[in-house]
Each structure stands twice: as structure tokens, then as C-alpha cells.
Amino acid sequence: MQDVNAAPTTASMPARLLNRSIGKKLLMSLSGLVLLGYVVGHLIGNLQIFVGQNALNAYAVFLRSIGAWLWIIRAFLLGMLIIHVWFAVKLYFENRSARPIRYKRKVYQEATLSSRTMIWTGIGVFLFVVYHLLHFTFIVTNPQYSHLEDALGRHDVYSMVILGFQNYLISAVYLVSIAIVSYHLVHAAKSMFQTWGLNDTNFEKILRPATVIFAWLILLGYIAIPIAVLAGIVKLPEGVI
Numbered sequence: 374m375q376d377v378n379a380a381p382t383t384a385s386m387p388a389r390l391l392n393r394s395i396g397k398k399l400l401m402s403l404s405g406l407v408l409l410g411y412v413v414g415h416l417i418g419n420l421q422i423f424v425g426q427n428a429l430n431a432y433a434v435f436l437r438s439i440g441a442w443l444w445i446i447r448a449f450l451l452g453m454l455i456i457h458v459w460f461a462v463k464l465y466f467e468n469r470s471a472r473p474i475r476y477k478r479k480v481y482q483e484a485t486l487s488s489r490t491m492i493w494t495g496i497g498v499f500l501f502v503v504y505h506l507l508h509f510t511f512i513v514t515n516p517q518y519s520h521l522e523d524a525l526g527r528h529d530v531y532s533m534v535i536l537g538f539q540n541y542l543i544s545a546v547y548l549v550s551i552a553i554v555s556y557h558l559v560h561a562a563k564s565m566f567q568t569w570g571l572n573d574t575n576f577e578k579i580l581r582p583a584t585v586i587f588a589w590l591i592l593l594g595y596i597a598i599p600i601a602v603l604a605g606i607v608k609l610p611e612g613v614i
């Protein structure tokens with residue numbers, strides 16, 4: 374039995390908070406918000422493709438021109454991603470072991486159902502990001518893109534994206550992955566409201582539909598790019614084959 378008179382544990386306040394589910398969930402929602410900020414910023418940058426080759430390539434050059442800051446931001450985002458994934462996996466296994474006897478009939482509560490899908494959509498998002506980095510950042514899967522240059526001698530990110538999405542299989546992978554990202558966001562918002570104690574409040578009643586609309590905007594914004602390429606609305610510049 375627990376000794377109620379025992380001296381308080383020597384573990385620091387943050388360490389004790391981290392050992393509790395709520396501490397892990399808070400860290401997950403904060404890191405998730407930072408990653409969401411990136412997803413929004415990245416979408417705004419990518420939409421430059423509709424302005425044209427110069428706009429998108431200038432944006433890519435601008436990102437590289439911030440030099441050391443780019444690496445600091447990348448390291449920070451990577452840290453956030455690691456925290457997010459690490460605690461997601463930890464909470465997943467803790468929840469499983471808290472229920473040692475498996476239910477005979479699978480009767481899931483609403484919250485349990487969304488947390489069950491979160492781990493799988495989360496894995497889907499993670500695998501997509503790995504593929505995406507190999508595709509467009511490290512240019513490993515399609516090394517032929519690395520030699521593309523525009524008239525100003527800049528890396529031709531614009532043509533790289535178009536060439537990428539002209540491939541039906543690659544476009545399909547992106548369309549499915551972006552749908553998974555958006556689905557993950559809707560359910561992440563739900564569990565975030567729970568973590569912050571906002572569920573079933575009037576505030577949440579307004580925020581919930583707002584997050585669904587927001588996730589739809591993210592979905593439509595991102596899928597517009599491969600769709601516009603496949604539909605021939607965004608085309609390769611003259612001379613690029």
C-alpha cells in the first residue's frame with residue numbers, strides 16, 4: 374500500500390510531470406503545434422508554384438540564404454518531430470499495457486478509437502516525410518532532378534516539382550499521404566482539446582468546426598499542386614524535358 378506520509382519524491386517538478394500521461398500529452402500537443410506551423414508555412418511557400426517558376430525558385434533560394442538560421446530551424450523542427458513521435462509511441466504502449474486483458478468484443482469509446490487511428494496515421498505521416506525528404510530535399514529517389522537549373526542558374530525547384538508530379542504513381546503517393554496528414558490533424562485537434570480540458574466546452578464547440586475547415590484548407594491547398602500538374606494547368610517551362 375502507498376505510504377501517504379512518505380517524504381515527497383526528489384524528482385523535479387518537470388520530471389514528475391513528464392512521468393504522467395498529462396505531461397507527455399502536453400509535450401505532444403506543443404510539439405504538434407510547432408510542426409503544424411511548419412505545415413502551414415510550407416504550404417504558403419509551395420503555393421508560389423501558381424505564381425510561376427521565378428517565384429518558387431526565388432523562395433527556395435531565400436530559404437537557403439538565411440544560412441545558419443536554416444540549420445537552427447531544421448534542428449529545432451527535427452527535435453520537435455522526435456519529441457512528438459517518441460511520446461506518441463510511449464503513450465501508445467502505456468495505454469496498451471494499462472489494459473492487460475484484451476477485450477473479448479472490441480467495443481471502443483470514441484476517444485479510444487481516434488487515439489488508435491492516430492498512431493497509424495502518425496506512422497503514415499512519418500513515412501511520407503521520410504520519402505518526401507529523399508524525393509525533394511536530398512533528391513535521392515530521382516537524382517536526375519539535381520541537375521535542373523533555371524535561366525538564373527538557380528536550382529530549378531519549380532521544374533523538379535512538376536517533373537515529380539507528372540509521374541502518376543508519385544502523385545498518387547502524395548495525394549494519399551496529404552489526405553492522411555489532414556486526417557491526422559483533425560483528430561490531433563480533438564485530442565488536444567481533451568489535453569487542455571476544452572472538450573465539451575462552448576469554446577470547443579466553435580473551435581471543432583474551425584479545425585475541420587482548417588484541415589480541409591490544408592488538404593485542398595496541398596493536393597491542388599499535384600492535381601494542377603496532372604491537369605496540365607502548371608506546365609514545365611520551355612526547354613525542360
Ligand code: HEM
Nearest residue numbers: 412415419433447505509510530534551554595596598599
Ligand atoms: C504538394 C505537396 C508538397 C510539395 C510540392 C512539397 C515540396 C517540397 C520541396 C520542393 C521541398 C524541398 C525544398 C528545397 O530543398 O528547396 C520540400 C521539403 C520539405 N517538405 Fe514538402 N512539399 C509538399 C508537402 C509536404 C508535406 C505535407 C509535409 C509535411 C507533412 C512536407 C514537409 C517537408 C519537409 C519537412 C521538408 C524539408 C525542409 C528542409 O529542407 O528543411 N512537405 N517540400
